[in-house]
Amino acid sequence: GSEIATSLSNDTVIVVSNRQPYRHRYQQNGEGESTITVDRPTGGLTAGLDPVMQRLNGTWIAWGDGGADRDTTDEDGKLSVPPEDPQYTLQRLWLSDSDVNGYYYGYSNRALWPLCHLAMGNTEFDSEQWRQYRAVNRKFADQVLEHTTDDSVIWFQDYHLACAPQLVRSQCSSDQFILHFWHIPWPPVDAFRACPQHQELLEGLLGNDLIGFHVSQYCQNFLECVETLVEHADVDYDSGRICHGGRETVVKAFPMGVDADTIKRQSTNVPESMWQEFKNEFGLASDLRVVLGVDRLDYTKGIPERLQALEHLWAERPEWRGDFTYVQKGSESRSEIPAYQQLQDRVSTIIDRINARFGSDDWQPVIMIGEKLPRDTLCGLYRYSDVALVSPLRDGMNLVAQEYVASQIDDDGVLVLSELAGSHERLGDAVISVNPYDTEAHADAIEQAITMPEAERRHRSRRLRRKVHNNDINAWLHDMFDTVDQLRGNTGS
Numbered sequence: 001g002s003e004i005a006t007s008l009s010n011d012t013v014i015v016v017s018n019r020q021p022y023r024h025r026y027q028q029n030g031e032g033e034s035t036i037t038v039d040r041p042t043g044g045l046t047a048g049l050d051p052v053m054q055r056l057n058g059t060w061i062a063w064g065d066g067g068a069d070r071d072t073t074d075e076d077g078k079l080s081v082p083p084e085d086p087q088y089t090l091q092r093l094w095l096s097d098s099d100v101n102g103y104y105y106g107y108s109n110r111a112l113w114p115l116c117h118l119a120m121g122n123t124e125f126d127s128e129q130w131r132q133y134r135a136v137n138r139k140f141a142d143q144v145l146e147h148t149t150d151d152s153v154i155w156f157q158d159y160h161l162a163c164a165p166q167l168v169r170s171q172c173s174s175d176q177f178i179l180h181f182w183h184i185p186w187p188p189v190d191a192f193r194a195c196p197q198h199q200e201l202l203e204g205l206l207g208n209d210l211i212g213f214h215v216s217q218y219c220q221n222f223l224e225c226v227e228t229l230v231e232h233a234d235v236d237y238d239s240g241r242i243c244h245g246g247r248e249t250v251v252k253a254f255p256m257g258v259d260a261d262t263i264k265r266q267s268t269n270v271p272e273s274m275w276q277e278f279k280n281e282f283g284l285a286s287d288l289r290v291v292l293g294v295d296r297l298d299y300t301k302g303i304p305e306r307l308q309a310l311e312h313l314w315a316e317r318p319e320w321r322g323d324f325t326y327v328q329k330g331s332e333s334r335s336e337i338p339a340y341q342q343l344q345d346r347v348s349t350i351i352d353r354i355n356a357r358f359g360s361d362d363w364q365p366v367i368m369i370g371e372k373l374p375r376d377t378l379c380g381l382y383r384y385s386d387v388a389l390v391s392p393l394r395d396g397m398n399l400v401a402q403e404y405v406a407s408q409i410d411d412d413g414v415l416v417l418s419e420l421a422g423s424h425e426r427l428g429d430a431v432i433s434v435n436p437y438d439t440e441a442h443a444d445a446i447e448q449a450i451t452m453p454e455a456e457r458r459h460r461s462r463r464l465r466r467k468v469h470n471n472d473i474n475a476w477l478h479d480m481f482d483t484v485d486q487l488r489g490n491t492g493s
């Protein structure tokens with residue numbers, strides 16, 4: 001680990017997120033005995049922040065769930081992690097089923113998630129769920145206050161915790177620095193004002209000293225929301241400063257990166273023989289090319305749109321049948337919410353249709369992998385696939401795109417990336433860009449990727465890798481904590 005911001009000594013950072021980085025589960029072994037297994041939840045936030053916390057030490061407060069989580073912590077819900085080499089403290093916060101339904105499956109993921117991704121048809125604003133969201137934010141705030149010392153830096157993550165900053169602020173002295181990183185997009189004011197709780201959400205977030213978004217457009221949208229919807233707020237667009245209630249909040253873009261060196265090392269360690277084994281296991285001919293998609297099964301990821309583009313390609317240009325298989329690694333997500341069940345059904349229906357329409361005895365056009373893959377298998381998939389398709393309809397950043405790039409140590413893979421993902425701002429000029437809503441252009445982009453000459457592949461891949469390494473997770477952290485230092489009036493010594 002490199003040095004992090006000057007003013008931070010160990011143990012001063014308190015990270016607060018809904019999702020925890022390590023999850024414990026009971027599993028029955030062959031003899032019917034139950035053992036405890038640990039796994040890593042899917043999703044950019046925890047994958048990105050765990051290496052950060054391993055450098056910062058400190059405390060990470062997150063929702064812990066179920067029996068095995070409880071049995072692996074001490075009485076107060078504390079656990080040292082990561083399990084193999086403890087670096088920081090995970091403080092689990094216990095939530096009841098009703099809390100989880102109202103706050104997580106309810107307001108967070110039926111109101112805020114679709115609202116921020118402009119999926120207005122999926123939004124539900126339920127006042128009871130809102131009450132539970134606020135109540136759970138109160139629980140998080142109380143837990144934070146228990147851990148807070150004079151020089152704490154309290155760092156909230158994402159849309160599950162919009163009310164908590166103001167709740168903490170109103171009960172602690174001004175010495176503590178509170179910042180928030182919002183990992184998903186912030187919508188334009190015309191969309192955000194449709195949310196009945198818009199004012200409370202904004203006021204909750206204005207309890208922060210600093211709010212970070214991935215790209216400047218989300219900052220701009222947020223500032224416009226505050227200016228339009230919060231009374232007596234003064235907004236300065238150039239500096240990103242907001243004055244409200246006698247306090248100041250700064251809004252700034254910090255595009256997140258990945259742990260590029262670690263990913264590079266991991267994919268270097270995956271032998272080609274493993275790739276052949278993978279192909280055998282999934283019935284892929286050894287010379288077949290592979291086009292890859294890796295997503296949580298979420299309606300924002302543009303998976304049906306991607307499959308329709310592939311279907312269009314195979315229908316209109318039959319010469320590509322049998323040339324490559326599309327492998328979709330799709331992890332089940334938020335399945336208790338009807339919009340997610342519908343998405344899963346829709347994806348399965350389209351895959352079945354494509355396979356029935358074009359498949360033959362020795363070629364299956366699309367393969368869906370639903371199970372969790374070990375980290376090195378995923379690295380192998382990234383490294384050896386010929387093309388990756390990342391086509392969200394809207395995405396705060398999308399770290400899969402950057403992970404794919406960081407894995408391209410042979411410089412021969414091609415990335416097709418949606419113009420509507422935050423990461424397009426950084427990678428856009430070296431990828432094949434696509435508007436996922438435009439099926440024909442999307443199919444053309446896939447064809448361009450699979451026919452790209454080797455020299456161009458290498459050239460683009462090198463440029464992309466340079467960008468991803470120069471803007472990795474360490475750079476992100478430095479950038480953010482340098483700003484924290486400046487705002488605390490601490491230029492570092």
Ligand code: G6P
Binds near residue numbers: 019041044046
């Ligand atoms: C997105 C969100 C994260 C979330 C992740 C996985 O990346 O920004 O906050 O953790 O999705 O979703 P889940 O609901 O399983 O935590």
